[in-house]
Amino acid sequence: MISKMKHLLAALAISGFVISTPITAMAAEPSAATIEEGKKLAFSRSKGNCLACHSIKGGSMPGNIGPALIAMKLRYPDKQKLVDKIWGAKETQTVPNSMMPPFGRHGILTDDEINTITEYIYTL
DSSP states (O other): OHHHHHHHHHHHHHHHHHHHSOHHHHSOOOOHHHHHHHHHHHHOTTTTOGGGTOOOTTOSSOOSSSOOOOOHHHHOSSHHHHHHHHHTOGGGOSSTTOOOOOTTTTTSSOHHHHHHHHHHHTTO
């Protein structure tokens, strides 16, 4: 009886962990193709145009208005906050009067494009 109880408690503990783990934490790693597409969008002067303001490894003619895009996993442990920042959610702005364009809110980039760029930026 005690053995069955221990197994039941262990199963409940494991299922509670799985249920409480955010879906983004369980998501598969992005593919190399997704990362490459994100880089293309980020470097594109007509789409993401991240290089207009940010220095990015491998980019030519970077701007210096915004911070260099390095150590992004350390700076944004919660990837969704980075997505929100690029999208343009006012609630997530950490710098008052930021010059960063609200790419999603203004329809400059689609949600899919923002997610793809975020996957690339998260590798930096």
